[in-house]
Amino acid sequence: TDTVPPQVVPGADPSARQLCFAWGPAEVLVCETLFSRAGRSRSPCPSRSPCPSLFWGEGRAGAAARALTGSVAGTGDGAPSSSRVFVVRRDQDIYIHTLRKLFNESHGIFMGLQRSEEELAGKSRKAQLVQVSKNYRSVIRACMEDMHQAAVSTRDPALQGQYSTQVSILSAMELIWNLCEILFVEAATAGPLLLRLLDWVRLHVCDVDSMVREVLSSESPSKHKLFWNVVDVFVLQGRMDEARHLLSKEASANPASMNMYKILDDLMKKMPVPSLGNIQTLTELELKWQHWHEECQRYLQDGTFASNPHMESICKILLGDEDAILEKKELMTTWYHFLVTRLLYSHPTVKPMELRFYAQSSMDLFLGGESSPEPLDMILMAAFEFEMHQVIKECSIVLSHWWFVAHLTDLLDHCKLLQSHNLYFGSNMREFLLLEYASGLFSHHSLWQLGVDYFDHCPEYGRVYLELHIERIPLSTEQKALKVLRICEQRQMHEQVRSICKIMAMKALRNNRLGSALSWSIRAKDAAFATLISDRFLKDYCEKGCFSDLDLIDNLGPSMLLSDRLTFLGKYREFHRLYGEKRFAEAARLLLTLMTAHIAPCSFWMTLLTDALPLLEQKEVIFSAEQTYELMRCLEDLTAGNPDKQKFQDDDVETTKVEMLRLALARNLARVIVKEGTVEGS
Numbered sequence: 001t002d003t004v005p006p007q008v009v010p011g012a013d014p015s016a017r018q019l020c021f022a023w024g025p026a027e028v029l030v031c032e033t034l035f036s037r038a039g040r041s042r043s044p045c046p047s048r049s050p051c052p053s054l055f056w057g058e059g060r061a062g063a064a065a066r067a068l069t070g071s072v073a074g075t076g077d078g079a080p081s082s083s084r085v086f087v088v089r090r091d092q093d094i095y096i097h098t099l100r101k102l103f104n105e106s107h108g109i110f111m112g113l114q115r116s117e118e119e120l121a122g123k124s125r126k127a128q129l130v131q132v133s134k135n136y137r138s139v140i141r142a143c144m145e146d147m148h149q150a151a152v153s154t155r156d157p158a159l160q161g162q163y164s165t166q167v168s169i170l171s172a173m174e175l176i177w178n179l180c181e182i183l184f185v186e187a188a189t190a191g192p193l194l195l196r197l198l199d200w201v202r203l204h205v206c207d208v209d210s211m212v213r214e215v216l217s218s219e220s221p222s223k224h225k226l227f228w229n230v231v232d233v234f235v236l237q238g239r240m241d242e243a244r245h246l247l248s249k250e251a252s253a254n255p256a257s258m259n260m261y262k263i264l265d266d267l268m269k270k271m272p273v274p275s276l277g278n279i280q281t282l283t284e285l286e287l288k289w290q291h292w293h294e295e296c297q298r299y300l301q302d303g304t305f306a307s308n309p310h311m312e313s314i315c316k317i318l319l320g321d322e323d324a325i326l327e328k329k330e331l332m333t334t335w336y337h338f339l340v341t342r343l344l345y346s347h348p349t350v351k352p353m354e355l356r357f358y359a360q361s362s363m364d365l366f367l368g369g370e371s372s373p374e375p376l377d378m379i380l381m382a383a384f385e386f387e388m389h390q391v392i393k394e395c396s397i398v399l400s401h402w403w404f405v406a407h408l409t410d411l412l413d414h415c416k417l418l419q420s421h422n423l424y425f426g427s428n429m430r431e432f433l434l435l436e437y438a439s440g441l442f443s444h445h446s447l448w449q450l451g452v453d454y455f456d457h458c459p460e461y462g463r464v465y466l467e468l469h470i471e472r473i474p475l476s477t478e479q480k481a482l483k484v485l486r487i488c489e490q491r492q493m494h495e496q497v498r499s500i501c502k503i504m505a506m507k508a509l510r511n512n513r514l515g516s517a518l519s520w521s522i523r524a525k526d527a528a529f530a531t532l533i534s535d536r537f538l539k540d541y542c543e544k545g546c547f548s549d550l551d552l553i554d555n556l557g558p559s560m561l562l563s564d565r566l567t568f569l570g571k572y573r574e575f576h577r578l579y580g581e582k583r584f585a586e587a588a589r590l591l592l593t594l595m596t597a598h599i600a601p602c603s604f605w606m607t608l609l610t611d612a613l614p615l616l617e618q619k620e621v622i623f624s625a626e627q628t629y630e631l632m633r634c635l636e637d638l639t640a641g642n643p644d645k646q647k648f649q650d651d652d653v654e655t656t657k658v659e660m661l662r663l664a665l666a667r668n669l670a671r672v673i674v675k676e677g678t679v680e681g682s
Helices: 097-115 120-153 157-185 192-204 209-216 227-234 239-251 255-270 282-301 307-320 323-328 335-346 352-367 377-385 388-398 404-414 428-442 446-457 462-470 478-490 494-511 514-524 527-544 550-554 557-561 564-580 583-595 602-617 625-641 645-650 652-681
Strands: 017-022 026-038 067-073 083-089
Touching: 026 323, 067 377, 067 527, 083 478, 097 120, 097 157, 097 404, 120 157, 120 404, 120 602, 157 192, 157 388, 157 404, 192 335, 209 227, 227 307, 239 255, 239 583, 255 282, 255 307, 282 307, 307 323, 323 352, 335 352, 335 377, 352 377, 377 388, 388 428, 404 428, 428 446, 428 462, 446 462, 446 602, 462 494, 494 514, 494 527, 514 527, 514 550, 527 564, 527 602, 550 564, 550 652, 557 564, 564 583, 564 602, 583 602, 583 625, 602 625, 602 652, 625 652
Parallel strands: none
Antiparallel strands: 017 026, 026 083, 067 083
């Protein structure tokens, strides 16, 4: 129901010129037509509609185009004006080299999750899924650190800006993922939930870290101008031990405040906190917290800290005073930090389903109408409201690639949290997002190999998508073609195997690499193409007097039965091999068989008969009388049945060959008759 904001293409003016487009697997080709907006509503692009405004909703997810690249095509001097062609590309992030670690390493985690033992149940299964989630987060963080290092080391301002942007995006991704892990994957219960949220805030709200380091590294931390800010930060994040340690330095430096310090230190030390184990029940925790809260209230009302505004402020924070906490707004920097601090000191036993109320009120109080929520705020709010489908939807729109939503949805699906959510066009959410992510990978020259595995784990449409995308992979080298071919063969994709082999055979033929072309055509089981290449081999033999790629032809084996011409090529090469080994009788029988079986092309008969000449002239009689008569009949059929008989007779070379063959055949027949007669007489 949401509308996608238009994505402006620099240089294109849809208000002045009609635009037409053509969809590709990962790109859209947009071009300007020769028609103005006031002209006819038709486009010179066949089968395409004019596009009134230029935007690209990325498939059914509805995210805008990711990156834009333009190329200009002139229409010639005679054209009314030039037309420009734009390539609108999505998932531009896959071309950022430093993100390769994210795609490659997360692929291994994804595959491990698909292969994991489904029979694990209960706590074992949950622990396994939580570990998978942490593995994904560790990859995001490692990639973020690499990107930060790249931003620091580069001297190119444009690259530095790009890297810094990616660091911010990856940081937001880890923030969202970590919260989803706590609420959905681990499904933390009341008590441990607050501890997880505290860890979440401490990990991701890092704006004050430099201030903490500056104060702690000074010679006299208690005298530093930011000392109380650091103490407040520790208290706001529930880091009581560190706050007490700093306050002890203040007490040592200011003996007059020793009594106040001891009371405050005692309050902070005794503060009840939830435990991860089953050491105490929620009821026990609430009772302890209530007693502790009353004690804090009593000291505050007695004016114990009245002489020290800083300690009084800390005591108010311990009591959960919202105004006192909001006074430290600049130290918290975000509304979700305020939320967790507020829960820590007001509602430490908050239940998961109560989070939505506290989250909404905390955001309203923190922003105070001064600013409107950012997209990240809306995503986090959806998570606190346990609207995981809304989280996925918002992330699909806001984030610059499909990696995050695809892997998060897959993990949630393994947690059995998305089983009932099917999309109206026939696939479930997990499969749809994996298909979109894998489709983006296929537009990359090497990451497409990862996409294959993602398609494999989409049971409904994965194979169809793989078949469509794998045919579009540029087969730039034979090594790449063999890799693609192996993938297709492993999945019994017979049509794609034939298509790849035909493409490579044609490429090899264009480059006059006959051996490679024949090998690919045999692999494709393409009889017609194998016949064509066999004819080229025979033509080359006639021109050069020798065969190329002898190893291939000598080892055709059963493959030669693919076509008659290929069979002839293999057998004819075998004839030459027998002749070279001086096995003349076997060579003669094979030569005669090739002619009488009619598998040799008619244009090659003269070559075969010419090959018989050395055998006819051998001292020892090779051909029998019957074989000699067969050779004579073949010669006469050749000369009598040739459609260019007159031309054949006018060719002195061919005439000489025929006369030599007739003479050799006659002499051989005479020798055979004498030999056979002598044998019979004896």
